[in-house]
Amino acid sequence: MRGLLSFSVYTHLHIALGAALLTASSFWQWGRPVEGWSLSLAFFACWWIYALHRIYSNRSDKMKAERQAILQKYRAWNWGLLLLLPGVLLYLASQLPFALLKWLFLPALLSLAYVLPIYKGWRLRDIPWLKIFLIAGVWSFVATVLPALELGRPISPYLFFERALFILLITLPFDLRDLEQEAKAGVPTLVSSLGEKRSRYLIAALALVWWGIQAYTAPFFMLLASSICLLLIFVLLSRTHAQQNDFFFSFYWDGLLILYPLLIYLFKNLH
Numbered sequence: 001m002r003g004l005l006s007f008s009v010y011t012h013l014h015i016a017l018g019a020a021l022l023t024a025s026s027f028w029q030w031g032r033p034v035e036g037w038s039l040s041l042a043f044f045a046c047w048w049i050y051a052l053h054r055i056y057s058n059r060s061d062k063m064k065a066e067r068q069a070i071l072q073k074y075r076a077w078n079w080g081l082l083l084l085l086p087g088v089l090l091y092l093a094s095q096l097p098f099a100l101l102k103w104l105f106l107p108a109l110l111s112l113a114y115v116l117p118i119y120k121g122w123r124l125r126d127i128p129w130l131k132i133f134l135i136a137g138v139w140s141f142v143a144t145v146l147p148a149l150e151l152g153r154p155i156s157p158y159l160f161f162e163r164a165l166f167i168l169l170i171t172l173p174f175d176l177r178d179l180e181q182e183a184k185a186g187v188p189t190l191v192s193s194l195g196e197k198r199s200r201y202l203i204a205a206l207a208l209v210w211w212g213i214q215a216y217t218a219p220f221f222m223l224l225a226s227s228i229c230l231l232l233i234f235v236l237l238s239r240t241h242a243q244q245n246d247f248f249f250s251f252y253w254d255g256l257l258i259l260y261p262l263l264i265y266l267f268k269n270l271h
Helices: 002-010 013-030 038-060 065-073 075-094 098-115 130-151 157-177 179-185 190-194 196-217 220-238 246-270
Strands: none
Touching: 002 013, 002 065, 002 246, 013 038, 013 130, 013 157, 013 246, 038 075, 038 098, 038 130, 065 075, 098 130, 130 157, 157 179, 157 190, 157 196, 157 220, 157 246, 190 196, 196 220, 220 246
16 A cells, blocks of 8 residues: 555656645535536646656756656656656647636746756756745645636636645745755755754644634635644644654655545535
């Protein structure tokens, strides 16, 4: 069982599923059936960009020997995804109207520039403090703006901010994991600037702000979903430290991307 879970995590099926479900949660929150192509596009685009990231970062980034060995084990699978998925993405793109495709140009460009060098070996992820905010913004765009555009409904700044804040607070722990490696690479991050202890306080504060926003503005089924996630965030945070094994971060913290939308679906349908 652990081998199957490791396969899902390190071929990034785990996180691609999270991208698809987080996108689907916007439909569920609006009381609309999941329709169109945004769900499939989120799934396969995320899967491909993470495969590209792993292929490139495995040879360019400083990382723990444990993580390096795990990624090397699944390198052939990631190469396969890297080569096969562009055909799927081209088909999905061909199903979208050009007016919608234009909206995808910037997040697609930012995602590629996050992974691949754009100037003298620099990627967007190498720019101090930018990485986590870029991740939060692109993920939230895909999960909230893309389905809104496909449905022809107004873009919700509230929903965009709520999802971006959620992504931000579950991304910060990975900077705790990479604290030593980022320091060796000379890339200042928010976590390295604050230090481990204050970064934990920041994650806890962001989690409370995220929950508090929903306590005042979200429907009850959303509050139930976010309350369970809040408790799990504090449990995970209590066990999060730089020496924790890589699977802990990649499975449990990224697993919140799957759990949160599933809870939204569950409580929406029980409500």
